[in-house]
Amino acid sequence: LAKTTQPISMDSYEGQEVNITCSHNNIATNDYITWYQQFPSQGPRFIIQGYKTKVTNEVASLFIPADRKSSTLSLPRVSLSDTAVYYCLVGDPSRGYNQGGKLIFGQGTELSVKP
Amino acid sequence: GAVVSQHPSWVICKSGTSVKIECRSLDFQATTMFWYRQFPKQSLMLMATSNEGSKATYEQGVEKDKFLINHASLTLSTLTVTSAHPEDSSFYICSARSIGSSLAKNIQYFGAGTRLSVL
Numbered sequence: 499l500a501k502t503t504q505p506i507s508m509d510s511y512e513g514q515e516v517n518i519t520c521s522h523n524n525i526a527t528n529d530y531i532t533w534y535q536q537f538p539s540q541g542p543r544f545i546i547q548g549y550k551t552k553v554t555n556e557v558a559s560l561f562i563p564a565d566r567k568s569s570t571l572s573l574p575r576v577s578l579s580d581t582a583v584y585y586c587l588v589g590d591p592s593r594g595y596n597q598g599g600k601l602i603f604g605q606g607t608e609l610s611v612k613p
Numbered sequence: 614g615a616v617v618s619q620h621p622s623w624v625i626c627k628s629g630t631s632v633k634i635e636c637r638s639l640d641f642q643a644t645t646m647f648w649y650r651q652f653p654k655q656s657l658m659l660m661a662t663s664n665e666g667s668k669a670t671y672e673q674g675v676e677k678d679k680f681l682i683n684h685a686s687l688t689l690s691t692l693t694v695t696s697a698h699p700e701d702s703s704f705y706i707c708s709a710r711s712i713g714s715s716l717a718k719n720i721q722y723f724g725a726g727t728r729l730s731v732l
Contacts, residue, residue, distance in 0.1 A: 601708075
């Protein structure tokens, strides 16, 4: 299973764009990159998923370079409510549980948004 | 979007009793469900993978007789913490992965979690 490395924490201010980069040097050919957001005492919430290039949805953008060894989650104009832990995970969700299909969480990035 | 319901959200029990936690996928079918536990200020730790109609697969170090998992249907998996002790107190979270027809790329969706406190 590909291991991911993220900054442990980041600080930002309301209205700023926040970019969180995740390193996954050993990503496999069939692996997707998925980002989750978790608030205290809640389950992780799916944010975005991508395989290559750029993916954008209503809450974030995901940038993936050609070599796919890293990815960057971009949150536009953050607010106080975006304060949370953000997890980057890689895996092939279509595989069986013993073939890389399960998601293993790393430490995540604790984002603190200040007024 | 996909909804995973987890019940109860909070449970307090006496040491030695058993506690059952339910995880349901409300608007999609899930052949595979996952159970995690999370201690304060730590990341999620995968405990086991639950496959509909077959035995669960436990991660290394997780006692299968302690944490009983049943995945009887495509929308329900249960985790039973047997003979609970204070060290089992934790935040338990389930997730479900869609079969893939209506939801793209087999995304894993999470329940809200269950806070277990063993006295």
